[in-house]
Amino acid sequence: MICLGIESTAHTFGIGIVDDKGKILANVKDVFTTEKGGMIPVEVAKHHRNCYKDVIQKALDVAGIKLEDVGLIAFSQGPGLAPALLVGLDVAKELVKKLNVPVIGVNHCIAHLEIGNLVTGAKDPVLLYASGANTQIIAYEGSKYRIFGETLDMGVGNFIDSFAREMGIGFPGGPKIEKLALKGKNFIELPYVVKGMDVSFSGLLTNLKQKFHSGKFSKEDLCYSMQETVFAMLLEVSERAMAHCNKNELLLGGGVCCNKRLQEMAKKMCQERGSKCFIPENSLLVDNAAMIAWLGITEHKAGVKTELDIKPYQRTDQVEVKWR
Numbered sequence: 001m002i003c004l005g006i007e008s009t010a011h012t013f014g015i016g017i018v019d020d021k022g023k024i025l026a027n028v029k030d031v032f033t034t035e036k037g038g039m040i041p042v043e044v045a046k047h048h049r050n051c052y053k054d055v056i057q058k059a060l061d062v063a064g065i066k067l068e069d070v071g072l073i074a075f076s077q078g079p080g081l082a083p084a085l086l087v088g089l090d091v092a093k094e095l096v097k098k099l100n101v102p103v104i105g106v107n108h109c110i111a112h113l114e115i116g117n118l119v120t121g122a123k124d125p126v127l128l129y130a131s132g133a134n135t136q137i138i139a140y141e142g143s144k145y146r147i148f149g150e151t152l153d154m155g156v157g158n159f160i161d162s163f164a165r166e167m168g169i170g171f172p173g174g175p176k177i178e179k180l181a182l183k184g185k186n187f188i189e190l191p192y193v194v195k196g197m198d199v200s201f202s203g204l205l206t207n208l209k210q211k212f213h214s215g216k217f218s219k220e221d222l223c224y225s226m227q228e229t230v231f232a233m234l235l236e237v238s239e240r241a242m243a244h245c246n247k248n249e250l251l252l253g254g255g256v257c258c259n260k261r262l263q264e265m266a267k268k269m270c271q272e273r274g275s276k277c278f279i280p281e282n283s284l285l286v287d288n289a290a291m292i293a294w295l296g297i298t299e300h301k302a303g304v305k306t307e308l309d310i311k312p313y314q315r316t317d318q319v320e321v322k323w324r
């Protein structure tokens with residue numbers, strides 16, 4: 001069976017086509033961007049409505065199939081921006097009407113985890129999910145994917161992007177900060193905010209802005225120190241979750257995990273504790289629809305049925321995991 005997945009939780013409108021063996025036939029996307037970098041939900045939805053037909057066609061072309069070959073539709077049900085999610089739901093409804101095939105709504109965060117398992121061979125990992133809006137440490141325990149730690153305020157990617165905007169280096173800030181950080185030489189002490197199993201970035205953001213405007217520190221040193229501090233925070237809670245759950249695999253997911261320094265630090269932490277570190281390629285770390293299609297197939301095979309609606313505030317642990 002071939003599943004067509006639709007991703008539309010935030011910036012990215014994506015169509016992924018995956019077969020029931022886990023072969024990714026297409027993973028195509030169109031990403032909403034602005035000069036200023038702000039994300040107005042209604043604008044994002046407009047972008048998705050304008051591009052969805054082209055993205056579907058492109059995905060079918062890449063996969064070398066016809067729309068009629070699709071036997072299952074999957075869409076991201078949440079969490080995400082309601083206006084953007086609604087576009088995905090509408091596209092799903094339109095395709096289901098045309099094809100008369102089953103449809104399934106899936107959780108975006110769990111999709112990051114399951115595509116990671118598929119492509120890396122991880123079996124039972126702790127997932128460090130670090131993206132724009134999300135920062136969570138997730139693991140399977142007691143028949144659910146549970147959140148063992150998370151951000152108490154903003155997602156780490158949004159934090160990084162806000163700092164980049166403050167320095168006037170554009171959007172998205174992550175890749176630019178990564179480059180600047182390579183030239184940093186002096187480590188500047190910054191607030192290290194881990195509270196129990198959770199992290200927080202707002203105080204750190206204020207501190208960085210003040211340091212930047214004081215003119216006493218170079219951009220390079222600030223970027224370098226920010227990365228070292230924030231990635232250490234993320235990995236401290238990841239490591240604690242691994243110890244607590246007695247798991248010896250760490251999986252990375254989310255756009256921030258494209259960062260090579262974070263990858264290096266994650267590998268080192270795993271090596272030191274005799275664990276394995278699994279890192280999917282960038283196109284499967286960032287928001288993508290192949291992961292939606294794959295989780296759709298996985299849940300469908302397990303007999304999961306969902307409503308045709310969106311769940312903008314769905315939490316990872318609200319999903320009944322019937323496929324493990």
Ligand code: ATP
Nearest residue numbers: 010131132133134157172174175255256259286287
């Ligand atoms: P979500 O809705 O899941 O929160 P998102 O729409 O923010 O996701 P992603 O593609 O997962 O999308 O992540 C985008 C974020 O990743 C941006 O904040 C961007 O700055 C950050 N990012 C991308 N590359 C890097 C990098 N090399 N280093 C640090 N951050 C990065």
Ligand code: FE2
Nearest residue numbers: 131254286287
């Ligand atoms: Fe995501």
